[in-house]
Amino acid sequence: MTLLYTEVEEELRAAVRDLLADRCSPSAVLGRVESGTPYDAELWKTLAREIGVAGLLVPEELGGAGASAREAAVVLEELGRAVAPVPFLASAVLATQALLTAGGEAAGELLGRLAAGEATAALAVPFAASPYAPPAPAAALGEDGTVTGTVRGVIGAEIADVLLVPVRLTRGTALCAVEASPAGSAGGTVRVTPATSLDLTRPIATVSFASAPARVLATAGGPETPWVREALLRGAGLLASEQLGIAEWCLATTVAYVRERRQFARPVGSFQAVKHRLADLWLEIAGARAAARNAAARLAEAPVAGPPGDDAAVAVTVAVAVAQAHCGAVAVHAAEECVQLHGGIGMTWEHPAHLYLKRAKADQIALGTPGDHREALAGPADLPAPV
Amino acid sequence: MTWDEASVAERAAAFLAAHDPVAMDRLEFLRARFDAGLAWVHFPEGLGGLGAPRELQAVADRELRGTPDNQPGRIGIGLGMAAPTILAFGTDEQKRRFLRPLWTGEEVWCQLFSEPGAGSDLATLATRAVREGDEWVLDGQKVWTSSAHTARWGLLLARTDPGVPKHRGLTYFVCDMRAPGVEVRPLRQITGEAEFNEVFLTGVRLPGALRLGETGDGWRVAQATLMNERVAIGGMPVRRTMMEVVADTWRSRPELRTHDLHQRLLRLWVESEVMRLTAARLREQLAAGHPGPEGSGMKLAFARLHQELSGLEVELLREDGLGYDDWTFRRPETVDFLGREAGYRYLRAKGNSIEGGTSEILRNIIAERVLGLPAEPRADKDVAWKDLPR
């Protein structure tokens, strides 16, 4: 297991970065945020089909690239660096992980469509859900095989063709696939209502299902939804790489600015109060890189979830929780320093710093807060809480 | 030959078969281990090594576990700083003379850099070295010199040319701590003991053969020492960490736990893990031949973590935290950041952000050399040392 980047990973990074430099400049992202179509469907199509990022986590026999969490992590670093408004995390990570855990023919067929970039999916679970306490399903499966219920705070729903919905059964739970625009159905509807979101580049939405026709992908006997827990945990581990990308952009942009900006007849970056803050931030980011790489490597080593509590599962949980507990806060700190050290310009709508601040702050809450992840470490670290 | 895990393990096994660690005299065993190239495998053959990759040292250490060791806590400055500096800048004769007894622990080393007037601004130091025939005559005062009281040799930086700007007029020496005119006096520390000393140098005569590197090139040689010092303090894989010490206290004293302490402890556990991973990544980069800039940050992270953890432990202990094990004025032979009790650990950790370059200086280094931020305006550039304002 290496914490460095392999050559293949660097090539993938370069391809994604080139495309984003061309098609996803900060001003382009800023121009889109209030346009009514917050997600960039064209950019996503190119990323998914031409670079093939949609199928990274999908095994080859299902039509995917058969790559691993390590490659997905590198893509997320670049997407974070550009605050790119594409549903990679929503579809190619969260929904894909849920489907991989569900297994079976129907899920496999859907994974093939996602990998080929023919369809985009979203997991109809609040983005703020913690993998350590996944919410109970907000929707129910009727006897007629349709889904009814409302889920708030979902990412990627506006651009999804298929929604993966955890549902209650009379006994147990199930994961269902619901087409976003049900064709020729008898009155069933799916309504996606965008919410005014803190994060302008990855907004949330409320999804309401009313007797929407559904396909059952997997069922579980108890109250738990293992597909959701696994997707949230693995998604949290990979989100650390996006947070790393955000933090790196913020540091690089801030360093470049304070080297140029002059006050008191010298660059403001020559003042020690500024230098020391940036040195501390650099150190936090060096730690974030190591922790995010470690989480990706551990996830790649154990692509299929083992039984909870076995050694590999514990190693994955520790790596994910450490990465999230650290990287979530580092991205926010980097974005806050970016705003502060830009002075007035950092406070403007015109400068892209706020896009990063909003993404970083939303990411800190997403898939469990740093506090949730720290608490999850008490067991594995053998640091028991007070009785 | 190219060494790998198997061949190093084989060599260690063969060495053990020929040298019984129980029957042999401890020192003889260590000397033989040095001669077998199993002291520091990345050093050249004949100098205690095999010319093997550095990470294979762990293989040799593993194979030789339980055999007499060289008590690294006594000779940390020799192992961590003197050895790499001598290897990089010493003559063949100096390498042959110094490295073996350094490694076996027969000869302790100390570092005679800091002076009353020169700490962070080390290059401004005033100890003079004047050439007389084939000898150098030294006069001046050094301070904060750890283990000077046990040392046989000292790494010494002195001014040989006051007429040029401060960085240029320095020369690096190996100081014979037994030479007439070397006087070592203990300096008592906040822990009660005296790990460090002040060292007075009065007409100390050193033969020319004890100069390390070229005359006037002392600053460059000193950089190698300082770089290795930071790695030695911050980046070494250790047998036990401060986190483990504090975690053990937490586990064994359930009645002291509070929710607030639990939150803070978990936060520090995450930070320790992040530091461990950062160091692991750094070692991988080094092994791959791409030394990353992370190195300069490790000591900074290490100091903060040590201080926060040891502070938390004293607080956690409540009533016991009001006590202290022993204030007796002693001159210890070893340096152990984790030694003794919580109060000692807390106080000793305060030195971690001062020794080997303060945390403020390390932040300057990261900001300027890693991030490329502009230097502060300076009053001491291009001015001969003797003309600097004092």
Ligand SMILES: Cc1cc2nc3c(=O)[nH]c(=O)nc-3n(C[C@H](O)[C@H](O)[C@H](O)COP(=O)(O)OP(=O)(O)OC[C@H]3O[C@@H](n4cnc5c(N)ncnc54)[C@H](O)[C@@H]3O)c2cc1C
């Ligand atoms: C436990 C211990 C062991 C030691 N062992 C040795 C040893 O064996 N050999 C040896 O040679 N030395 C040793 N030292 C000395 C150590 O290297 C110096 O103390 C250190 O370099 C700081 O120098 P100073 O004490 O003169 O502090 P100063 O340089 O006077 O610094 C005082 C304060 O000012 C800050 N400061 C100084 N310059 C700047 C700047 N440019 N920007 C921002 N802040 C600044 C410092 O960070 C510090 O907080 C030891 C020190 C300790 C604590």
